[in-house]
Amino acid sequence: MAAERDEEPGPGPCCLCPGTAAGKRGMAGGCRCSALPAPRQGVMEEARRRLRQFDVGDKFSRLPLPRAAVLLPLMVRGDRLHLLLTVRSMQLRRSPGEVCFPGGKSEATDKDDVDTALREAKEEVGLQPEKVEVICRLMPGIDKMNNLVTPVVGFIEDTFQVTPNPDEVSEVFVVPLEYFVKPLNYKTFSYKTTSGYLTRIHCFTYDDQEHKRSFKIWGLTAHFAVFLALVIFGERPAFEVDYDLDNLISSSEDNFINLYASIYERKKSNL
Numbered sequence: 417m418a419a420e421r422d423e424e425p426g427p428g429p430c431c432l433c434p435g436t437a438a439g440k441r442g443m444a445g446g447c448r449c450s451a452l453p454a455p456r457q458g459v460m461e462e463a464r465r466r467l468r469q470f471d472v473g474d475k476f477s478r479l480p481l482p483r484a485a486v487l488l489p490l491m492v493r494g495d496r497l498h499l500l501l502t503v504r505s506m507q508l509r510r511s512p513g514e515v516c517f518p519g520g521k522s523e524a525t526d527k528d529d530v531d532t533a534l535r536e537a538k539e540e541v542g543l544q545p546e547k548v549e550v551i552c553r554l555m556p557g558i559d560k561m562n563n564l565v566t567p568v569v570g571f572i573e574d575t576f577q578v579t580p581n582p583d584e585v586s587e588v589f590v591v592p593l594e595y596f597v598k599p600l601n602y603k604t605f606s607y608k609t610t611s612g613y614l615t616r617i618h619c620f621t622y623d624d625q626e627h628k629r630s631f632k633i634w635g636l637t638a639h640f641a642v643f644l645a646l647v648i649f650g651e652r653p654a655f656e657v658d659y660d661l662d663n664l665i666s667s668s669e670d671n672f673i674n675l676y677a678s679i680y681e682r683k684k685s686n687l
């Protein structure tokens with residue numbers, strides 16, 4: 417899969433380096449931390465480089481849809497990238513028991529989607545915003561309530577001790593990022609949204625050795641995890657995806673625009 421843009425960003429501060437502008441907004445530059453072992457630095461630096469090519473920034477911030485944001489928390493364990501995920505509490509009105517990323521709806525006090533994702537991650541799993549090295553915002557998705565959901569990607573420390581808020585989160589677990597391109601247990605199905613948009617749903621079952629149990633990751637959450645893995649690994653996955661893998665940036669944007677247009681058209685016809 418060829419990258420469409422290839423700018424080499426300069427190095428910058430890292431959330432893991434004591435004494436640097438740790439985790440500050442917009443400070444997601446290359447890591448200067450000589451304390452980290454070389455393979456780990458390499459993995460993180462390559463991921464940063466690729467992710468920055470896919471940063472959408474504020475591009476979709478003016479679309480007239482209610483907003484939400486999720487944090488895609490990446491960490492390096494044993495020189496491999498992993499993603500942290502949560503299981504929603506059974507008490508929640510919406511999507512109880514489903515696997516999702518830390519996140520939620522935008523509030524009036526949030527400056528932008530990065531603020532929303534970091535605020536929600538703090539509320540839900542006790543992750544302090546300054547412990548996150550924010551890298552980029554990826555192409556948004558639209559959930560079943562027609563919220564525009566922006567995935568914010570950030571590095572967190574692998575030593576992070578979660579404190580799940582039991583009102584919102586019942587479990588927290590981590591999955592190797594490669595699982596979202598080379599899964600052991602995967603199913604897919606087609607789904608037509610209420611606006612008539614035909615989409616592919618990915619459904620992963622992940623057997624977590626640490627928790628001795630299986631988690632089902634599907635729908636919007638799986639959509640974001642797959643896209644993240646495609647961006648970072650630049651490899652063809654073991655299953656079909658709705659992207660042109662040689663033009664991942666433009667095809668992901670086309671998919672989003674088509675989905676958005678289907679909702680917009682339906683809204684107009686209901687007026």
Ligand SMILES: CC(C)(COP(=O)(O)O)[C@@H](O)C(=O)NCCC(=O)NCCSC(=O)CC(=O)O
Nearest residue numbers: 484510514516519520521559560634635636637
């Ligand atoms: C981030 C949300 C969209 C809003 O957060 P909040 O409910 O206010 O805490 C969150 O609801 C979310 O991440 N939803 C997706 C959960 C998910 O992926 N469930 C699995 C399948 S159902 C699905 O993907 C369709 C959907 O929920 O829109």
Ligand SMILES: Nc1ncnc2c1ncn2[C@@H]1O[C@H](COP(=O)(O)O)[C@@H](OP(=O)(O)O)[C@H]1O
Nearest residue numbers: 507508509510511519520521522536539583584
């Ligand atoms: N029973 C419950 N206890 C605590 N919080 C709840 C809840 N039901 C919903 N919420 C939270 O209230 C907000 C709105 O929920 P809903 O969409 O179901 O109306 C969501 O927060 P966030 O968006 O901050 O994550 C959700 O997590």
Ligand SMILES: [Mg+2]
Nearest residue numbers: 518519520536
């Ligand atoms: Mg939430």
